[in-house]
Amino acid sequence: MAFQEKIDQLVTRLTELTERGKISWEDTADEGTFLTSVGKFVVTLGEVPDYLRDEEGPFVRYRFKILDETGKTIDEASGTPGEDWNRLSHLHELARRSALHVDEALSDILSSLEHI
Amino acid sequence: MTLRVFLATHWGDVASLAGLALTIWAVLKAKKAAEQARDAAQQVKERIANLDSLADVSAAITIMDEIKRLQRLRAWPLVLDRYSILRRHLVRIEQLSAGLTEDQRVQIARSIAQFRIIEAKVEHATVTDQQAQIDSAAFNKTISDRIDELERIMTAIKQAGV
Numbered sequence: 001m002a003f004q005e006k007i008d009q010l011v012t013r014l015t016e017l018t019e020r021g022k023i024s025w026e027d028t029a030d031e032g033t034f035l036t037s038v039g040k041f042v043v044t045l046g047e048v049p050d051y052l053r054d055e056e057g058p059f060v061r062y063r064f065k066i067l068d069e070t071g072k073t074i075d076e077a078s079g080t081p082g083e084d085w086n087r088l089s090h091l092h093e094l095a096r097r098s099a100l101h102v103d104e105a106l107s108d109i110l111s112s113l114e115h116i
Numbered sequence: 117m118t119l120r121v122f123l124a125t126h127w128g129d130v131a132s133l134a135g136l137a138l139t140i141w142a143v144l145k146a147k148k149a150a151e152q153a154r155d156a157a158q159q160v161k162e163r164i165a166n167l168d169s170l171a172d173v174s175a176a177i178t179i180m181d182e183i184k185r186l187q188r189l190r191a192w193p194l195v196l197d198r199y200s201i202l203r204r205h206l207v208r209i210e211q212l213s214a215g216l217t218e219d220q221r222v223q224i225a226r227s228i229a230q231f232r233i234i235e236a237k238v239e240h241a242t243v244t245d246q247q248a249q250i251d252s253a254a255f256n257k258t259i260s261d262r263i264d265e266l267e268r269i270m271t272a273i274k275q276a277g278v
Contacts, residue, residue: 026226029234029258031251037222042229069225070207071232 003084007077011064011087014043018094025095033063034095041074042067045092062088162215166273169213173270176205180263187252187259192238199235203228209269215276216269223265230258 003011014036017023025034025045033046043066050061062079079088097103123130179202186195210216210224234255241247 026261027258028230029251029255030237031254033233035226035229035233037225037229040221040225042225044229044233067229067232069210069228071203071228 003077007064007075010043010066011077011091014038015087015091015094018091018098021098023098025098027099034092034099036095036098040069042071045088045095047092061085062092064088163277165212165214166276169209169215170270170273172205172209172213173266173273176202176209177263177266177270179205180259180266184256184259187255190247190250190252192242192247192250196235196238196242199231199238203231203235206231213273215273217272220269220272223269227262227265230262234258 014023018025018036023036023038025036027033028035028044030046032048033044035042035044037043043064046063046065047060048063050059062085063076064078065073065076068074077084079085179198183195183198183202186198206224206228210221210228216224237255238247238250241250
């Protein structure tokens with residue numbers, strides 16, 4: 001089942017803003033889950049093993065949640081194999097890089113290598 | 117017409133004008149005093165609100181430290197209670213601290229979300245009897261980061277003037 005329209009827009013917007021470095025993500029105590037805040041809400045994107053997968057399907061599922069200011073989940077979506085899964089997978093990778101400051105680390109390493 | 121004659125014939129008008137000026141001055145003075153009293157009351161109110169926020173942030177940090185200790189001891193049934201107490205404190209800070217900046221609110225919201233995630237993991241592990249697999253070191257690292265953020269908020273509240 002495809003995303004609900006507003007979740008669809010939210011995923012698109014978060015992807016754009018993360019790519020442009022306008023939104024920062026942080027890692028959580030749940031490995032593979034990252035969170036960011038949008039206004040008074042928090043969005044989490046987690047990667048969970050997909051034990052029910054088809055032989056041809058992906059190994060993981062992505063769980064996209066919106067939490068209110070009390071931390072309660074008010075909406076969520078899962079990427080099923082196909083376009084939605086690819087989009088969440090892409091956003092998850094961007095979130096991981098943002099949370100772990102991968103680009104800064106790579107820049108630092110490259111800069112250090114230039115001085116060797 | 118000399119001044120003496122003028123005053124003799126218009127003393128009533130002069131007295132009325134002087135009375136009016138005196139009344140206006142008294143009203144303005146009273147208004148200023150009322151505004152000063154209102155500002156002082158507002159400052160006291162804000163100071164009390166700041167003290168409440170400070171007490172809540174301080175209590176939240178204490179509970180977080182306790183949670184870290186309990187997680188290290190893997191006392192999961194005890195720690196589950198502390199998560200909900202902590203969340204109540206954090207929600208209170210977020211909702212009742214009028215002086216918080218947007219960034220400070222974001223940090224509180226992120227803390228609440230982080231503890232929801234930790235709580236859900238512990239709940240799930242407890243129900244499925246998989247407590248041995250809980251990575252308490254990872255939980256404590258997240259909590260330490262959150263304590264740092266709350267310490268920053270506490271310092272900012274103090275600097276705002278308590």
